[in-house]
Amino acid sequence: MKSKKIKNTPERISVVISLHNPGGTLYEKDALVRLGRIKLKRVKGKNLYSGKVQKGSYKLSVTTEDMIAPSRVLEVTKNEITPIYLGKKGWPSYRMGKNRVPFQPEENIIGLVFETQPPSERESKKLMEKVCKQFKMKPHKLKNEKGTNIAGDGAMWIFKLRNAKDLDKVRANVSKLMERDVRVGIPVDMGTDQIKLIDHRFVVRFKNHLKPKDIDGLVEETSGRILRKFIQAGNTYLIEFLKGDWKNHLQLMESWYKEDIVVYAEPDVMAEITDDVFPADPPDDTLYGTQANLTLQNADQAWQFLNGINPNITLGSTNVTVCSLDRGIDTDHPDIGGNLTDGNPQLSQCYDFSGMQPCTVAGYAPDTSHGMGVYGIIAALTDNNSAVAGIAPNTHQIGLERPLSLGTANYADVLLWAAGFTTGNTTVGWPAEPIANGADIISCSHGSNGLALSGLMDDTFEYLSTYGRGGLGTLVVYSAGNGTLIGGVTVPQLITGFRTFAAHPRTLAISNSNQPNGLGIEVLSGTSNFGPEIDICAQGTGAPSLNDVGGTQTFGGTSASAPTVAAAAALMLSAEPQLTWINLRDILRNTAVVIDGANVNPVGQWIAGFSQWYGFGRLDILAAVQGANDFDTGAVNLVIRDNLSDDGTIVPTGGTFWRSPDIWIRNANPAVEGLPDPAYGVNPPNQNAISGTDNWVRVRVKNVGTTASSNFYVRLYLTHFAGSQFVYPTDFIPSGNPGDPIPNPLVQGTYLIGEAFVTTQANGSEVIYDFQWPAAMVPPETVGGTSWHPCLLAEVSPHTGPTPSGNLVIDNSNLGQRNITIDYSDDSTDDTYEATGVVGNAEDKSTMKRLVLHKGRLPKKSPIWIRFLDERVEKTALELLRKNPSYREYDLKLMEEQNKCKKANALVKSKNGRTYFYTTESRLIVNVPMINGRLTPVVIGTEYSGKPDKDGIELVLIEENMSSIQLGGFALRIEAERPK
Incomplete structure (x- = not known):
């Protein structure tokens, strides 16, 4: 994150550490806490340790008279309190998010957990006798107020095995024996009202650059199976490992961390929940x-x-x-x-x-x-x-x-x-x-x-x-x-x-x-x-x-x-x-x-x-309700513009909303590059992204309101194709990997590049926030067999300012998008330019759209075309076109020889048997049936051999309804000569 008013000043972050006993209670004794070589001081009267450091990665070390903290690197990016869990030397640990939690293994103790409603009290007695007899184990008395082996309001039963090797036998047969779904785990916390168990299920969020086939291969190698995916974040799965014990599973997670292929890999902990009613x-x-x-x-x-x-x-x-x-x-x-x-x-x-x-x-x-x-x-x-x-x-x-x-x-x-x-x-x-x-x-x-x-x-x-x-x-x-x-x-x-x-x-x-x-x-x-x-x-x-x-x-x-x-x-x-x-x-x-x-x-x-x-x-x-009633929701308006004329007060803005002047790419770190920030009233110095290396994306936010903001977040996303109508929140939710195969029916694919937390932004101020875009997260040149034209999406969260007029980017002053171009080392050196985008949106139920492709400042001799990836769409669009009196079909070979076409709508059959809708006129109009769901991939293209000027040249596709009302659009932008 970077402000225009603060340059080259190392930011010092306040770090606060809390230390916790096994079971999570506060560690009351003195400890020596270090981040690298920096010693944190104990806060007077409190069991917290604090200090100020620059942003970065630090090795955390904690020394006490009786316990240690597992080895951990602490990423310091913002002011926050970080809990650290302590354990005895030699104890194993499991990961939960950013945490490492040590536990005392008790290999002869197991827990049975009922995934749905547990047995009644009457059933429980019979079932407990049955499982004890079958597996030669006995109830293990807990330290809770009931003094039984049952916790979690009957959902957890704890037993002591005669032999730890019997765990696999119990796991394989207990559900059938009890005629209900039962998970079998080992305890990692046996404190009062704190029963926690882990089994062979783990929640794993893989790094964004891993594709589904990579993940499938990793899971298959470990004799595991994917049970489901989560919507909370892309590339997050619930995985069940069918072989090995808890030691093998924890070791596997550590190996994935070392390979740097996971964001987190944590057990799906089964934990006792406590109701917070007054004890007496x-x-x-x-x-x-x-x-x-x-x-x-x-x-x-x-x-x-x-x-x-x-x-x-x-x-x-x-x-x-x-x-x-x-x-x-x-x-x-x-x-x-x-x-x-x-x-x-x-x-x-x-x-x-x-x-x-x-x-x-x-x-x-x-x-x-x-x-x-x-x-x-x-x-x-x-x-x-x-x-x-x-x-x-x-x-x-x-x-x-x-x-x-x-x-x-x-x-x-x-x-x-x-x-x-x-x-x-x-x-x-x-x-x-x-x-x-x-x-x-x-x-x-x-x-x-x-x-x-x-x-x-x-x-x-x-x-x-x-x-x-x-x-x-x-x-x-x-x-x-x-x-x-x-x-x-x-x-x-x-x-x-x-x-x-x-x-x-x-x-x-x-x-x-x-x-x-x-x-x-x-x-x-x-x-x-x-x-x-x-x-x-x-x-x-x-x-x-x-x-x-x-x-x-x-x-x-x-x-x-x-x-x-x-x-x-x-x-x-x-x-x-x-x-x-x-x-x-x-x-x-x-x-x-x-x-x-x-x-x-x-x-x-x-x-x-x-x-x-x-x-x-x-x-x-009363005061809270009065404060809500008096609150001016328009007093803070954090704007990401759709175009230079967008002042954030009127939505939708229209115009060239697919090229926000508040989102742009730099190939070098702006903090090192040293270029002055562009003026608010001019287009920024956008560069094409370069594959195989890190890029940086800059997002500018202006508070056009009358009051300084409270906390907010700036979020940056990338989709692997441009869209004519990006819908909020559907298209902004991270849903996939930029290299995933395109699903059928088609859905949007989005992933999060980064998020910046902002404490406040003054009214009238404009601030630029910088995001590093790692090389591994730059999408490949082709996805699903075609070249896609990616798009950056930016968001201020939560939303502020005027109530959106709809659910598209152009309807919301807190959203912005920019179509981008990525340079690949193997780019073709010919003069053909194509980009794939998507028309329609997930909530638009229209069965027919009109596409208008504008040549713009391309030379008169440059042909422009539209083609469809879905053969059913292609076929139906062709049938509609043939009903047009101005329709004329051209032979590809003859077309290449003459290099011209005099009709606004013309058909060219390509050598591979696919259809191009083609013209050399100033615009091309094609009616498209929305057959394959409500999203349709469209390829737009042109031939151009000249060098574009400093402002670039755009081939613009406008999506309209059948009454010629503009709904959205995207563009293929030619900004520089292709590499030779």
Whole structure:
């Protein structure tokens, strides 16, 4: 990332390290922490180590009196807190995303995990006796509060084998014996409420330059099989290894890292999930009976405020959808459901991802009251003469029962499903997708203690915040958790490295406060987790809510705090639906109330308006809703122009939108090259990309708004062909490798070159962000047997400024595209130029289009042509053309001799039997049937022997509907002589 105002100044990054015991709890003793030769200092009063270094790669070393950290290279690119997991010398480790997690192997201990609903208590006894007898093993008692061998609400059974070699026998036969799908793994964490197991399934994201055939070969060599692909990131697969034990599998992953062919290769960890309800229900606070969480946080005043805007949104807008991902919904409860003010049901979706069944099947009931406690805080019917009021009951709800045990693959897909995406999950019973009206907000009152952040979950949160809500971002709210049992006592924990979903920078982490004590001071709940990633706290202790048997309960803990914030966010979106997920986060932070201001605890004290206990303060629902209503969504407008006349205020812009002046290529690193930045009003010095070497792409963003921005991301993508209509978000989602064979039916192929995180950009400023485009990610000259004309896509995320007029690049001021040319060492030296692009888009259902090919400034004698790769399209287009009175067919040999054609539409049959639509006139018009799906590959070409001028020459294809309304286009650009 580079600013025009700062040049040649080494940027120093603040690095903060947290150290964690096995199980994820904070390491309390002193340690020596180094990045290379730089010693990090322990932060006074905190178990964190910090220092400032320049961007780069550093070898991390940690020395303590009793443990070590696995060898690791830390990539320092931005200010962030990095958790480091410690273990005993000699322990093995597994990778989770950027983390390495050591564990104590217990080879005689195994776990059975039920992928769907576990057996009932009655069935369990018989099945346990059966498997113990068959495999000569015995139950292994756990250190949990139940003192049994069962964890994860019945989803995990732990046994001790007589012989570790029996593991393969159990794995091969247990599912058949128990007549249900069972995964068999070994424990990597056996702490209280922290059971984690790994088996022979791994989630692997391969580097972008690997093609499917390469990946298939790698998996085949290891006697593995690909179970599925993930949409969160291109080249990411769930792989099951059929031979070898856990040692072999971990060694294989390490070998792939050493070969530099993976982004991450991590076990699909099966982890126990903890509900974040208050441990004692009800708690024993002396003033507990007088607590009223809604009035303290001004929910009733927020309703009155919304009523003043529009009575129909008093209790929330029906255009907002909230998902409770929790323990299921009692659909018969009298205080939920019914129809909202739009006449549609409150509960728009309800599914049990534990039993893989709809919540509407006969006999379904949630297994605990926890899910109804969460749902009731958000959506219990209000003003209906019942005991409990929800905060946003007039918003649509998605009620889900989460998987009982956390297999990261399925859990990540549940989040995407709830947000309205197509996941491609093939699990038996997986519900239909995509759902209509995916969630704007997802509330999660659970977590897995000490589970390191996986690469897949990191990609999932990035995916939701980038593409959710059409580019505004889905808001995901997580409870911070209520500590963990240590020696029989609940001890609050630092969420860094312990509650990694809540601590993620693209989710909201919510802690829990108690209502004012006898001294009138509202303080942190004694069990609430804390940390530098806490966004705000909410008063959740003693929150009245619903239960799963038609009545009410006293709910509490961070389990109540998280849905309180989620419901407040729903009211905020009711007041201003165009708020991005970052707008929601910032307003919640900025309007929060400072509580316990005199606190002097070294961890919880207030420093510069922030406390690790309370984040930026305690929720004030009224102030948050007022802040949302007052927020000007057009005050920040971060523009990537379509052309020089695009000022970012009017969309669609039209014009030559396929050649954005804010996206351009340089063959050398701009930081070293030393060229001055081009003026905003002129076209930039774009170069053709060169294959076989690194290139750099520069993306310019201007804030044409009236206010400085908050945080945002600049994202750069490349597609392996140009498109006349790039659709957001479909065509921007990384979906494939630039060298993949072209699928049939055709779909777009996109991959991410890079992303820059920006803290703020001043209004009126223009900043250029630089991205290195590695040689391995430059697409090959031919893909699927034809030369494709790639296109760069750029995006500001989340989207800002005017509401898009549609879903194309030209409709959105935050999107830009540039057709590019790549020079290959074996380029032909003849005078023929061709480029393949795509017309249509995935959502355009038109059956016929009109293509108009403009010669532009090409010489009069230069012929231009259109041809189609799909023979069915070619045949039908030819039949249509023959009905045209001006149609004339030319023989190729004669055409070559005469080198001319006098008709606007002419047919030339090539030597290989394929058809060219050909002319020497100023334009060529061809009607094209959209036969093969809604995307059709089109080749445009010309012959030109001269040297283009400094501005280049473009052969432009415009796509129109049959009423001659322009829909899109792309161009073949000739910028320089071909290499000789």
